Amino acid sequence: MELEIALANVLLIALTFYALLGGADFGAGVWHLLARGPTRRAQHQLIGEAIGPIWEANHVWLILIVTIVFTAFPEAYVHISTTLHIPLTILVIGIVLRGSAFAFRHYDIKDDDIHLRWDQLFAISSFISPFLLGMIIGAITTGHFPVNPASFFDGFIAPWLQPFPLGMGLLTLLLFSYLAATYLLVETRDPTLQKIFRKRAITAVLLAGILEEAVLYLGRSGAPRLWGELTTSLWGVFIQLGVGSLTIAAILLLLTQRYWWARTFAILQVTLTIWTWGIAQFPYLIPPNLTVFNTAAPEVTLHFIAGALLVGTLLLFPSLFYLFRIFKGNTLFRHKGHHG
Template sequence: MELHNVWFVLIAVLWTGYFFLEGFDFGIGVLTKLLARDRAERRVLINTIGPVWDGNEVWLLTAGGATFAAFPDWYATLFSGFYLPLLLILICLIVRGVAFEYRHKRDEERWQTNWEHAIFWTSLLPAVLWGVAFGNIVRGVAIDGDKEFVGGLSDLLNPYALLGGVVTLALFTFHGAVFAALKTVGDIRVRARRLAFRLGLATAVPAACFLLWTQVLRGDGPSLVALAVTVAALLGAIGAIRAGREGWSFALSGVTIAAAVAMLFLALFPDVMPSTLNEEWSLTVTNASSSPYTLKIMTWLAVIATPLVLLYQGWTYWVFRKRIGTQHLADSH
């Protein structure tokens, strides 16, 4: 396999890891309004991701950096054409991180409530916008012969991409509800399990529509296999949470996300950003990649660094693996 194809696969893996990990992060943020009944339960939900949320975002930084180094033309066209939505995502991630750190700095109810509102909205908006962004990447955008995006913001708000935003929001919220059931004890665990089941059913219909639309739009044999795996895993996750098997449900909801991302990249390949103006102007793994020498150096660095990162992040999750509930909360200062 040529190195530019290898790096296309690696970037797909990085986005898969990001959506799997940050997906339940965003879901927990949304659930602070949908599931938690009081401030104590909101603290419990936030504490389930407290030790890991910032580590999860490393996958996004790595995916962006890898795209910049391996496919500079893809990076340039993507970040210039999607400037406003990506800027909004960046602002949300910054505010969200500040909200996690500053929420508990004061006892005042208004102070904590405002930061809780910030956590909710800065979790919901990126969950939607990532779906819209990837929907447009797969569908294609207006790229001219100079590899430049010549469309406008309104071109990005098409029905297919907006449906993608609905699907990522629903899927991440379901993923977060399953994670909440897996990481909590007591009444909040029972309610998280019930809510996860309902969210799973609500996710199934738009997800099936979006995946079928993707298959009709750009799919082939391998993407059809990924579609089948996605549907089977989602149904399995719903059935497992219904049976009270939170661990199996979380694993299967993770497989759902991974298979869905795989389907999008399989449908996209060998393009990285199709042009809706002229197929010959599409960015591909060949015409958008860096030099072979650059890709070779990057490959050696990835071979050395990736296992270390995976070991460290896996250790973090192992250390903070226990369930928590309101009885485990420290007294507020």
């Protein structure tokens, strides 16, 4: 395998892990914002306890993505970081504010007004950040990156303020919320909370399924390459059937209270969705001209990056496994009873 392709695969793997881990954290923040009723405090407590031990480690995947694009595909990085600097800046601010608010709300006095403000900041940032992340991915998918824009709006706002990127933002928000709800179902044994998050998981996945088809249709004009790959190729049709089958299976598992397996199928569904997008995009980083080949750094640089990734992998995965084993061992690696 050529190094450019190998590093592109690493990018997709890192994006997948970020969605499954960091994305679920964002989704939990969305449910924190929407918590209502007499169980509101219990919902907040469950979300805080579920996120608390591991939330900061999840951003290692985002850092890895930025580092690989910057070093391995510098020309693509220049175009993305310049054209999309507004949503990227807001995304980074949102992530920082979310992390700060989560830490401060944990150590602040629980019943004062300031604690409520940290709660609100954490929840609102959790809502905005995944929406912007999806919007950025949608803008990259469209490839609408004008070289000599006629105005500031044309060059730096129009590329991401379009129907397809906006649809991708909403879809990302729903998928992350869906993941979070299925994860939280495994984190609690409280029947009332399980009923709440089961309903939310089913609602989120149904809305995501509808929105996926709507976004795909928007891609007909907004992202024609993606539309063509997923609607005119045999593999695209089979992949869509696969995603649909996983969705139906996850809903049935949720309805029958097999929460551990429902979470597993949710993970498979989101993973397949991400890789479908990645395969449909290949070899383009920014269509229709910038590919993993013509934007790649010199070969000697790619070899250094590959070596660093190999060493980093030997350190990263055992460390993460140990972290999750300590704090999530009861729910991550096994299931119990009819809730399995």
